[in-house]
Amino acid sequence: MVSTLEVLTVVVVGLMVRGEFSVAFVINPILNGLPDDSTQLGRAHGGRMLGVLMPFWYIGSLVLSAVWAIAAWQHPGTGLVVIGAALLIVSVIMSLLLLVPINNRGKTWTPENRPEDWKEQMNRWDRFHYVRVAVLIAAFALLVAALP
Template identity: 75%
Template structure:
């Protein structure tokens, strides 16, 4: 049963990493190449769509890692799992404090009512997101290593 939990948790976190990586390095650069109004609308729609799903995914991943850490405490790799959980906790805190406030504003923007500094806010979100992606990649790597 523990083995199934380990694999399931690693897959859930890995898919989350893939989504967030693609947002950072594929989707947002594509949107950035579109005309200004299209970029704004694309970011707003993405903010609404992913803003509804990602909190559940992040918290769910953290819970799964915590359950793995407790259930596998006496097994090899437990320290890696705990460290991965700590990194996921940092990503959640970072999301709540830095990324969600920008996303909450951005998902309501339209070409008619966008703030003057919307591009600067989007760039700030992107910079924070790059850091968050690095953190969750590290967490995923630790979980994958703990499996071996």
């Protein structure tokens, strides 16, 4: 049972990391290369779509990591799982305090109602997101390292 939980956790966290990495280094650079109206509309649409999915993925990853740590408490590598879970908590806190407020504004914007500083706000979101991706990669690496 524990090995199934370990694999499931690593797969779920790994897919989340892949998704967030893709947003940072593939999707947003593509959108940023488009004309301003298309950039803004694409990012707003992405914010709406991913804003619905990601909370479940983040919380699910955290719950799976916590259950793994509890189930394997006496096994070697549990410390790595605990640190990985702590990093997932950091990513959730970062999301709630730094990224979600910007995303909640940006997902409602249109070319007609966006603020003058919309690009600066999107750039701020990107910078915070790069840090979050680094935290997620570290959490994922720790979880993989904890596998027997």
